[in-house]
Amino acid sequence: MQSSQSIESSLSPLVPAYASILSLAPYQTGKPVEELTREYGISDVVKLASNENPVGCSPKVTLAITEQLGQLARYPDGNGYYLKQALADFNDVNVDQITLGNGSDDLLDILARSFVGAGDAIVYSQYAFVVYSMLAKMQGAMDVEVPAQRFGHDLKAMSQAVQDNPNTKLVFIANPNNPTGTQLAHKELHAFVASVPSSVLVVLDEAYIEYSPESNNRALLDEFDNVVIVRTFSKAYGLAGLRVGYALSSVAVADLLNRIRQPFNVSRIGLAAAAAALADQDFIERTRLMNDEQMRWLEKQFDALGLGFIKSHANFIMVKIEVEMEDITAASIHEALLEQGVIIRPLAAYGLHNWLRITVGLAEDNLRLIDTLRSILTDD
Structure with missing residues (x-):
């Protein structure tokens, strides 16, 4: 990312209304499916990064x-x-x-x-x-x-x-x-x-x-x-x-x-x-029930993998990556999941460097996430 000084010099003689604008970093959205396909050549992608409704809409x-x-x-x-x-x-x-x-x-x-x-x-x-x-x-x-x-x-x-x-x-x-x-x-x-x-x-x-x-x-x-x-x-x-x-x-x-x-x-x-x-509202009720059921299932899987998490009242869950192997970090897990076609959200921008945010998906999406995560954590 460009420094405030380099941005300011490249703008000269244009000056933003407030100097604080120069310290802004562009908002990082969840990686789109299309971008992952372009970067890694993966067509079978599961996106669990942006808290979207995996069911779709009514x-x-x-x-x-x-x-x-x-x-x-x-x-x-x-x-x-x-x-x-x-x-x-x-x-x-x-x-x-x-x-x-x-x-x-x-x-x-x-x-x-x-x-x-x-x-x-x-x-x-x-x-x-x-x-x-x-x-x-x-x-x-x-x-x-x-x-x-x-x-x-x-x-x-x-x-x-x-x-x-x-x-x-x-x-x-x-x-x-x-x-x-x-x-x-x-x-x-x-x-x-x-x-x-x-x-x-x-x-x-x-x-x-x-x-x-x-x-x-x-x-x-x-x-x-x-x-x-x-x-x-x-x-x-x-x-x-x-x-x-x-x-x-x-x-x-x-x-x-x-x-x-x-x-x-x-x-x-x-x-x-x-x-x-x-x-x-029947659609919303079905969405909520599905989310609750899958949330409980994911919590059990994270417990089994020895991963901590924060109990969530939304359609995502924040998971802590803190394992004994030195080369396993939230960033490395994020990258490894991307390589396998699973998109989740790293939280370094929030100062939560050891945490990942994972959207609750459909049953098959969540199963793929857990299987992929397990293989990464147990890979020798």
């Missing part, structure tokens, strides 16, 4: 997409009327409390651009979604990373960090957390929100809520105007390729976000697909 989505194919020359409904109405009914909120986004990342970006300026602060937890830190740097703001507690959010310490930094504008909390899979209790979150000033916006990133319905903190919106809940159709709903997300908030916050968001930020196909996906 058949109702396919039908909804087909019905839109004759309208691709037309702009989408910029207000997303039908999807917003469906989301309002599903979440028991007013339509005016909803903001649509091009995936939940788009909404996180809109929130930062709406509320954070140079000299402000964003508070988030160690081992939380790396995008939170990136957003602070993009805005020329101070990123306040609070040490994790048992790989999850230490809400008391985060509350203290807000008090210690009166310039705090946003607090990001992922629940369940990515990449660790930890979960916060309702009482903890309620106490935290009550402890921070009403001028601080608390953003609950609930990207994995469908895998952990007990993590639903929708009720906080009825009591606190400074809470925003962000969700996505990319995970359990299986629409990662279409990029659709939504935020629930007070009417006042939603009004501001809708002023900032780009017009037509959700495509015509995305709007139709998301509405159809939301209507098929």
Whole structure:
């Protein structure tokens, strides 16, 4: 990666709005299947890196997409009327409390651009979604990373960090957390929100809520105007390729976000697909049951292999690679799995150098992962 100095010299006389932008590293996505095929010549690839739904999406989505194919020359409904109405009914909120986004990342970006300026602060937890830190740097703001507690959010310490930094504008909390899979209790979150000033916006990133319905903190919106809940159709709903997300908030916050968001930020196909996906909750229930069953099976296999892991409330599991052989590391395991056509996610970018994040796949995908992992660990 280029140093800040070399980037700055190559940009001269162009200067970014904030010097902190120069310290940004591009976000590393999970390696695409196509890229692995090009690099290694492997056609039979299992991707367990990006927390996608291995089942795919509801058949109702396919039908909804087909019905839109004759309208691709037309702009989408910029207000997303039908999807917003469906989301309002599903979440028991007013339509005016909803903001649509091009995936939940788009909404996180809109929130930062709406509320954070140079000299402000964003508070988030160690081992939380790396995008939170990136957003602070993009805005020329101070990123306040609070040490994790048992790989999850230490809400008391985060509350203290807000008090210690009166310039705090946003607090990001992922629940369940990515990449660790930890979960916060309702009482903890309620106490935290009550402890921070009403001028601080608390953003609950609930990207994995469908895998952990007990993590639903929708009720906080009825009591606190400074809470925003962000969700996505990319995970359990299986629409990662279409990029659709939504935020629930007070009417006042939603009004501001809708002023900032780009017009037509959700495509015509995305709007139709998301509405159809939301209507098929039987599909979501089947997805959750499959995920729970396969998660338990994977946990047993990791125990048998002597690998530690963090109990997860999402559709992925964080596994520790710490074995006696010196040449076995998380990085070497990741590379060896790639060579065998199995894509998982290394976590060095999070400071978790001995850990790998593995998406829960279909039974056959998980079996191949474990068989391949076992062969790597026992190879003389």
